[in-house]
Structures are given as C-alpha cells and as structure tokens.
Amino acid sequence: MTATLRDLGEFELIRAITARFARGRDVLVGPGDDAAVLAAPDARVVVTTDLLLEGRHFRRDWSSGLDVGHKAAAQNLADVAAMGARPTGLFVGFAAPGDLTVDWALALADGLAAECARAGATVAGGDISSADSIMLGVTALGDLEGRAPVLRSGARPGDVVVLAGSLGRAEAGLALLTAGLGQGADAGWAGLVTAHRRPRPPYPLGPALAAAGAHAMCDVSDGLVQDLGHIAAASGMRIDLDLAGLTALAGGAPLRSAAAELGADPLDWVLTGGEDHALVACLPPSAAIPGGCERIGLVLPGTGVTLAGQPTAGRGGWNHFR
Numbered sequence: 001m002t003a004t005l006r007d008l009g010e011f012e013l014i015r016a017i018t019a020r021f022a023r024g025r026d027v028l029v030g031p032g033d034d035a036a037v038l039a040a041p042d043a044r045v046v047v048t049t050d051l052l053l054e055g056r057h058f059r060r061d062w063s064s065g066l067d068v069g070h071k072a073a074a075q076n077l078a079d080v081a082a083m084g085a086r087p088t089g090l091f092v093g094f095a096a097p098g099d100l101t102v103d104w105a106l107a108l109a110d111g112l113a114a115e116c117a118r119a120g121a122t123v124a125g126g127d128i129s130s131a132d133s134i135m136l137g138v139t140a141l142g143d144l145e146g147r148a149p150v151l152r153s154g155a156r157p158g159d160v161v162v163l164a165g166s167l168g169r170a171e172a173g174l175a176l177l178t179a180g181l182g183q184g185a186d187a188g189w190a191g192l193v194t195a196h197r198r199p200r201p202p203y204p205l206g207p208a209l210a211a212a213g214a215h216a217m218c219d220v221s222d223g224l225v226q227d228l229g230h231i232a233a234a235s236g237m238r239i240d241l242d243l244a245g246l247t248a249l250a251g252g253a254p255l256r257s258a259a260a261e262l263g264a265d266p267l268d269w270v271l272t273g274g275e276d277h278a279l280v281a282c283l284p285p286s287a288a289i290p291g292g293c294e295r296i297g298l299v300l301p302g303t304g305v306t307l308a309g310q311p312t313a314g315r316g317g318w319n320h321f322r
C-alpha cells in the first residue's frame with residue numbers, strides 16, 4: 001500500500017492500528033476513549049498516555065521547562081478527569097539532547113510536580129534517554145472510586161452539553177506567539193499566552209460531573225467541534241451547539257482584541273482551538289449542573305456536530321497528519 005499517514009489522517013490511522021489489537025479479557029474500556037479501564041485487579045483504575053514533542057507541542061523559545069512540565073502533566077491528567085476519575089499517578093518518559101541545561105530538566109520536573117499537586121496526584125516513575133530533540137511520553141493513572149467510567153459513547157437524546165473550563169484561549173495564545181506578539185504581551189494577552197503554556201483543566205469537575213450522572217464526557221485537546229464529534233460518533237447522536245453561549249465565550253475582551261489584531265475570528269478559536277483541556281459532558285436533563293459548568297448545547301438524534309442547527313463542516317480541529 002502506498003498511502004501515507006497524511007492521506008489517512010490521525011484518526012483513521014488510530015482506527016486501523018487499534019483494529020489489529022485483540023480486546024483482552026481484562027480490558028473493560030480499550031482504545032477509543034480518553035483513557036482505558038482494566039478489569040484486573042479491579043475496575044477502578046483508568047490509564048491514559050500522550051506524547052509531547054519539541055517543535056510539535058511546544059517550542060523552547062516560547063515555553064520554559066516549568067511551562068512544559070505543567071503542560072505535559074495537564075494533557076494527561078485531563079484525560080483521567082474526563083473519565084470521571086481522580087488522578088493518582090504519573091509516569092514520565094523523558095528524552096533530551098545532551099546539551100540541554102540541567103536547570104531546564106529540573107524546571108520540567110518542578111512543573112510536572114506542581115501540576116500533579118493541582119490534581120492531587122504525583123509522579124511515581126518514568127524513564128530517561130537521550131535524543132536529538134526533547135520528547136516526553138507521559139502515562140497517567142486515576143481512581144474511579146467506585147463510579148462507572150464516563151465514556152464517549154453514552155450520550156442520549158435530550159442530554160444537556162455542559163462545559164467546564166476555557167475554550168479558544170490556548171489557541172489564541174499560540175496565534176499570538178506565532179505572530180511574534182506573545183513575548184512580553186501585556187494585560188489580557190499575557191493570560192492567553194499562559195493558557196497555551198500552562199493549560200488549567202478543571203480536574204475536580206471530572207469526578208463531579210460523573211457523580212452528577214454524566215452520560216458521556218471528554219476533554220477538549222483538539223478543538224470543541226472535533227472532540228464533541230468523537231462523542232457524537234461514538235454515541236450515534238447529533239450534538240447541536242448553542243450559538244449565543246459560544247458567541248458569549250468568544251466575546252471576552254482578550255480574545256476579541258487578539259483576534260482583531262490578528263485578523264482572526266474569536267468564535268473560530270472557541271470552536272476549533274485545542275489544548276485548553278476543558279471538560280465537556282452530556283448530562284441528563286434532570287441532573288443538577290455542577291457549579292463551574294455552563295450549558296453550551298444539546299444532544300439530539302442524528303449525526304455530527306451542528307451550530308444552531310447549521311453544519312460545522314470546515315470547522316475542524318487539530319489532526320497530527322494534516
């Protein structure tokens with residue numbers, strides 16, 4: 001076969017790869033969700049892993065070692081929370097060039113430790129190698145504490161889609177850095193750049209949404225429309241986003257002024273921007289919406305993600321090969 005990864009795209013590649021793995025009898029939730037759940041020793045432990053590569057996920061001239069440590073931990077701990085689990089431990093594979101300063105490597109460790117502390121977890125192991133550029137492979141574990149895992153596949157018609165955390169801010173910060181306007185940015189723009197460098201997922205709201213009865217949940221790593229698209233597809237449902245609510249999210253002063261400066265659309269950042277690692281969940285209409293969450297849409301029969309009933313085609317999200 002001469003097709004390339006770019007031809008296939010990230011998510012078709014994942015489908016093709018995982019189709020080759022047997023579903024072991026200990027695997028209660030396998031590839032396809034934010035984290036896996038294994039039956040042995042019991043069904044309380046969720047496991048997830050993510051890569052973070054220099055040049056692809058961060059740049060050393062844009063982010064400090066401390067920033068990258070925060071981001072590497074947050075990206076994984078958010079997947080744990082998105083299952084409704086409490087983060088417990090992180091395992092960190094770290095490869096770097098020999099001329100990296102010790103200060104940078106130790107700042108990275110400090111960032112990992114600080115972000116773990118935010119989530120109530122800790123680094124429990126890892127591995128080190130040398131490499132031409134910095135690479136991190138982080139694995140996170142979490143405890144469901146007796147709750148059922150909240151999958152991407154459980155959304156039902158009538159569920160209310162709720163958001164915990166921010167959207168579009170990390171993408172705006174990345175756009176500012178890319179345009180050369182990020183360093184030394186003042187006022188609100190600095191907050192956007194910080195959102196790119198150190199996303200702040202609302203970890204406790206993962207278990208809180210699970211306890212509130214969430215039918216489905218995920219974190220937003222690649223963009224709201226794309227990630228909700230995974231829930232819609234896995235659940236066999238349509239998700240309709242509320243235009244007024246999302247326009248309000250895009251209307252914050254820093255997002256608006258950064259978008260005006262860059263000739264961008266702040267609503268695009270909110271709909272397609274990745275890496276804020278907000279949590280989005282589908283709650284039954286009777287459920288009490290936990291504090292800190294806001295309603296942004298509705299689950300309906302059908303397919304795909306719509307905005308006020310209109311198709312979102314063309315508003316994609318991050319895909320590693322496209």
Ligand SMILES: Nc1ncnc2c1ncn2[C@@H]1O[C@H](COP(=O)(O)OP(=O)(O)O)[C@@H](O)[C@H]1O
Nearest residue numbers: 014017018030031032033034035050079221222
């Ligand atoms: N190389 C791989 N082998 C097996 N499973 C994979 C691989 N890459 C991704 N997956 C699985 O595919 C699903 C989607 O991955 P991804 O989009 O990275 O999720 P997330 O955005 O939550 O990190 C996850 O369940 C993940 O475990």
Ligand SMILES: Cc1ncc(C[n+]2csc(CCOP(=O)(O)OP(=O)(O)O)c2C)c(N)n1
Nearest residue numbers: 050055056057058059075221222274275318
């Ligand atoms: C230097 C740089 N360029 C581009 C980006 C934007 N970016 C890189 S990966 C990504 C999506 C999230 O990362 P991914 O590895 O897909 O995490 P996952 O979905 O597996 O959680 C985004 C928006 C960035 N963070 N840094």
Ligand SMILES: [Mg+2]
Nearest residue numbers: 034079219221
């Ligand atoms: Mg995820």
Ligand SMILES: [Mg+2]
Nearest residue numbers: 049050051221
């Ligand atoms: Mg991943």
Ligand SMILES: [Mg+2]
Nearest residue numbers: 221222318320
């Ligand atoms: Mg991704």
